[in-house]
Amino acid sequence: xxxxxxxxxxxxxxxxxxxxxxxxxxxxxxxxxxxxxxxxxxxxxxxxxxxxxxxxxxxxxxxxxxxxxxxxxxxxxxxxxxxxxxxxxxxxxxxxxxxxxxxxxx
Amino acid sequence: xxxxxxxxxxxxxxxxxxxxxxxxxxxxxxxxxxxxxxxxxxxxxxxxxxxxxxxxxxxxxxxxxxxxxxxxxxxxxxxxxxxxxxxxxxxxxxxxxxxxxxxxxxxxxxxxxxxxxxxxxxxxxxxxxxxxxxxxxxxxxxxxxxxxxxxxxxxxxxxxxxxxxxxxxxxxxxxxxxxxxxxxxxxxxxxxxxxxxxxxxxxxxxxxxxxxxxxxxxxxxxxxxxxxxxxxxxxxxxxxxxxxxxxxxxxxxxxxxxxxxxxxxxxxxxxxxxxxxxxxxxxxxxxxxxxxxxxxxxxxxxxxxxxxxxxxxxxxxxxxxxxxxxxxxxxxxxxxxxxxxxxxxxxxxxxxxxxxxxxxxxxxxxxxxxxxxxxxxxxxxxxxxxxxxxxxxxxxxxxxxxxxxxxxxxxxxxxxxxxx
Ligand SMILES: Cc1cc2nc3c(=O)[nH]c(=O)nc-3n(C[C@H](O)[C@H](O)[C@H](O)COP(=O)(O)OP(=O)(O)OC[C@H]3O[C@@H](n4cnc5c(N)ncnc54)[C@H](O)[C@@H]3O)c2cc1C
Numbered sequence: 001x002x003x004x005x006x007x008x009x010x011x012x013x014x015x016x017x018x019x020x021x022x023x024x025x026x027x028x029x030x031x032x033x034x035x036x037x038x039x040x041x042x043x044x045x046x047x048x049x050x051x052x053x054x055x056x057x058x059x060x061x062x063x064x065x066x067x068x069x070x071x072x073x074x075x076x077x078x079x080x081x082x083x084x085x086x087x088x089x090x091x092x093x094x095x096x097x098x099x100x101x102x103x104x105x106x
Numbered sequence: 107x108x109x110x111x112x113x114x115x116x117x118x119x120x121x122x123x124x125x126x127x128x129x130x131x132x133x134x135x136x137x138x139x140x141x142x143x144x145x146x147x148x149x150x151x152x153x154x155x156x157x158x159x160x161x162x163x164x165x166x167x168x169x170x171x172x173x174x175x176x177x178x179x180x181x182x183x184x185x186x187x188x189x190x191x192x193x194x195x196x197x198x199x200x201x202x203x204x205x206x207x208x209x210x211x212x213x214x215x216x217x218x219x220x221x222x223x224x225x226x227x228x229x230x231x232x233x234x235x236x237x238x239x240x241x242x243x244x245x246x247x248x249x250x251x252x253x254x255x256x257x258x259x260x261x262x263x264x265x266x267x268x269x270x271x272x273x274x275x276x277x278x279x280x281x282x283x284x285x286x287x288x289x290x291x292x293x294x295x296x297x298x299x300x301x302x303x304x305x306x307x308x309x310x311x312x313x314x315x316x317x318x319x320x321x322x323x324x325x326x327x328x329x330x331x332x333x334x335x336x337x338x339x340x341x342x343x344x345x346x347x348x349x350x351x352x353x354x355x356x357x358x359x360x361x362x363x364x365x366x367x368x369x370x371x372x373x374x375x376x377x378x379x380x381x382x383x384x385x386x387x388x389x390x391x392x393x394x395x396x397x398x399x400x401x402x403x404x405x406x407x408x409x410x411x412x413x414x415x416x417x418x419x420x421x422x423x424x425x426x427x428x429x430x431x432x433x434x435x436x437x438x439x440x441x442x443x444x445x446x447x448x449x450x451x452x453x454x455x456x457x458x459x460x461x462x463x464x465x466x467x468x469x470x471x472x473x474x475x476x477x478x479x480x481x482x483x484x485x486x487x488x489x490x491x492x493x494x495x496x497x498x499x500x501x502x503x504x505x506x507x508x509x510x511x512x513x514x515x516x517x518x519x520x521x522x523x524x525x526x
Contacts, residue, residue, distance in 0.1 A: 032156055032444030035481075039437040039461035042520050043512075049522040052515040053508075080497070080509055081477055085461055088479025088493030093459070 034096035036089060046104075059106025065098035134159035135230035135450045138219055140209045140388060142166030142194060144173075144432040145420030146235035147524045148439035151200040157447045163227060164197060165219070167208040171525065174293065175432050176517050177262040181270050182303040184470055190262055192525035212392035214413040231446050234394060234401070235419040235435070236386025237261075238292050241399070244382040245355055252360035256377040259300075260292060272376045273304065279314035280375025283365055285355045286321045287382045290400065292421050292430045294327040295476065297380055299466040302332065305340040306469045318372060319346045320365060321353040327429070328466060328476050328496050335468035355379070385422035392416060400424045405482035407445035407455050408438060417442050426487030428480055434462040436520055457482050459490075465513030473509030 032038050044057045057065055071077035073086035073094075089097070134157065139150045142164050150164040171192045179185040194204045205227075211220040218228045240258065242249050248256070257269040273282070282304060286297035301319050308315045325348075326332075336344045347353035352369025359366070363374045384390075384399025394401045394410040401418040402411045408423060410416045419442055420435035428434045437460045445455035463477040478494035480487045497509060 032152070032440060032447075035456060036459035036461065036479075038152075038440035038444070039459070041440075041523060042433050042436055042461070043463070043516050045519045046523055047526070049519060049526070052519055053511045054515045054519065080505060080512060081463060081475055084477045084493060084495050085463075085479060086493075088459065088461070088490040 033100045034093070036093060037097045037100050040097070040101070056106075057101050058104035060102060062095075062098040062102035065101055066094055069094045069098070134161075136161045136228060137163075137231050137233060137446060138227050138229040139164045139233040139235065140212075140219065141235040141237060141386065141420075142168070142171055142197070142204070143235060143237050143420060143435065144520070144524055145237075145435035145439045146233065147171070147194070147197055148436045149233045149235065149417075149419060149443050150202045151197055151524075152440050152443035153446060154201040156443060157450075158201065160447075160450075161203070162201070163203045163205055164194070165205045165207060165209050165221065165227075166194070167206065167222070169193065169206055172261075172263040172266075173432070173517075173521065174260075174262045174296075176514075177259070177266050178296070178300045178303045179467065179470075180262075180266050181259070181273065181300065182307040182470075183270070184303070187263070187267055190266075192521055194525070196526045209388055210391075212388065212416070214393060214416060217415060230415075230450060232416045233419060233439075233442065233446070234389060234392060234416055235422065235439070236388050237421045238383040238385065238430075239387050241382045241384055244287075245379065246357040247360060248358045248379055248381055252358060253379075255360040256358060256363060256374075256379045258380055259378060260296075260380050260383075269376070269378055273307065274311075276312060276315065276375045278312045280312070281373075282308070282315060282317040282376045282378070283363075283372050283374035284317065284319045284378045284380070285353075285365060286319065286323065286326070286380050288322040288349075288354075290424075290430065291380070291383050293464070294429050295332075295464055295466045297321075298326055298328065298332045299468070300378070301344050301346075302335065302340075302466070302468045305336070305343045308343065309340060315375075316342075317344050318374075319344060319353075320355055320367060320372070321346060321348055322355070323353075324348045324350055327464070328474055330499060331474045331496055332466075332468065334499065335472060335474070339469055339472070383421075385418075389418065389422050394418050395422075396424075398424070405485065405487040406457060407449060408442045417446065426480065427478060427489040428460065428462050428487055429464065429478075431462055431464050432520065433464060433516070434460070436524060437461060460487070463516070465509065465516060467510060467513060468506075471510050472506045473511070473513045474506065475509055475513075 043054050069086045072079045072082040139146045153162050173190045207222045209219045218226045257265045259265040259269040352367045355365050357366045363377045365372045385395045389395040401423045403423050408417050419438045421430040441458040448455040460480045465475045474497045476496045479490045
């Protein structure tokens with residue numbers, strides 16, 4: 001099934017150890033996050049809410065978020081919508097967004 | 107809180123505000139937000155979250171907001187209208203003062219707004235998010251009285267319930283006629299999601315009935331995905347008449363439920379007329395709407411290009427490549443709130459990136475989407491090339507079912523962020 005494929009594959013690739021290095025969180029990052037970050041929370045809940053099929057990303061390890069975004073962007077990992085979204089961001093922008101989410105409370 | 111007490115509090119706040127603002131120093135100030143929809147409610151609470159010292163007043167006449175996304179599912183009996191309703195308790199808990207009234211006038215020079223009772227509120231920055239109003243003169247015969255016979259159901263609430271009742275009361279075999287307006291309008295894929303879900307419901311409850319969709323356009327959002335879905339799920343049930351095939355409605359007769367086009371006339375058993383639209387009326391009064399009826403803004407803080415100090419968000423604004431959607435309204439509001447905090451502190455806001463995604467249901471368990479990523483480019487909010495697009499035409503392994511689940515998750519997530 002489409003859905004089962006994804007987390008399994010993703011986990012395997014993450015375990016394989018990505019060489020990606022995430023940027024340091026900006027000391028006092030621009031209010032509201034780096035460009036693009038505030039749009040992510042339309043789907044990835046900023047607070048804990050019951051009952052969402054879309055995983056939260058706040059408080060996740062920055063390098064994991066970076067890996068997901070790059071793999072979605074290249075199409076290496078299948079996705080329903082993230083591939084189309086990730087293609088709008090370059091490496092630096094992804095690093096900044098990942099660092100910002102990593103610094104948010106889980 | 108009673109309305110009276112509320113006004114007294116507002117009056118006092120407004121009178122004290124200048125002294126308070128100077129005492130607070132740089133970084134604080136007064137922001138008034140007009141309209142508590144996806145754009146306005148998001149802007150108000152984000153402002154407060156980013157800069158708690160701000161005095162933020164949200165002016166909205168309705169005590170309960172009725173959300174349009176997923177209201178097409180109410181028509182198809184897949185949801186109840188109560189699931190579309192959200193109060194302002196969460197917004198109040200976030201520290202926003204909610205004034206349950208409407209703004210009747212904006213004085214851009216004097217930086218103040220007049221409320222329905224004559225009270226005034228002063229501001230340092232004004233955010234206008236009044237959504238849409240209908241152009242009641244665009245289709246001869248279609249006025250507010252006609253909408254009681256031929257509902258638009260394009261502002262969710264009583265109109266949604268009326269259209270659902272009419273569908274349920276219709277005889278099996280009756281013809282449903284919808285009309286869709288030319289661009290731009292609220293929710294570009296919305297009429298086609300509605301046609302899909304009405305067909306879904308007809309197939310079960312009124313199997314002899316068909317739907318005719320008269321369109322003032324030759325192309326529409328996610329067109330191939332919708333049309334493939336219709337052919338697959340509802341063969342022969344939905345007939346789409348494009349502009350060049352005579353789809354533009356030139357007048358209606360509510361007494362006989364007749365829609366007239368240049369090529370003929372269509373008598374409906376149930377008629378759903380989605381009329382042409384423009385920014386909510388207060389935008390024109392404030393001087394932020396141009397001759398198109400919509401509000402031009404710059405692409406970084408969404409400040410009006412016609413009236414400095416006023417930011418316009420959501421459906422009311424001309425947002426370059428971004429469509430008029432709840433997702434976009436929420437995304438714009440978060441960017442605008444951050445930009446206003448910077449501007450009030452005397453700093454230059456960063457160039458933003460925004461995402462939009464519109465999910466649509468072709469059936470209860472059949473979802474499709476269109477996405478875009480946007481940034482300022484030559485003074486406009488433009489698509490970032492290479493990003494975005496629609497769901498694939500060929501779906502593998504349960505993708506449509508999964509997107510239907512993601513659509514519902516999106517709605518729960520965004521309404522929790524805005525109203526929760
Ligand atoms: C059938 C349908 C389905 C849709 N489905 C989707 C979907 O699946 N996904 C999606 O993203 N979008 C969807 N939309 C679009 C979405 O509903 C709108 O884009 C969104 O509501 C825009 O938000 P807004 O805040 O700009 O305006 P609104 O939500 O209309 O809010 C405007 C608010 O301003 C208030 N107001 C107006 N004038 C004044 C005044 N003078 N003083 C004070 N307050 C005032 C109004 O009372 C209202 O509460 C759909 C729309 C429809 C009709």
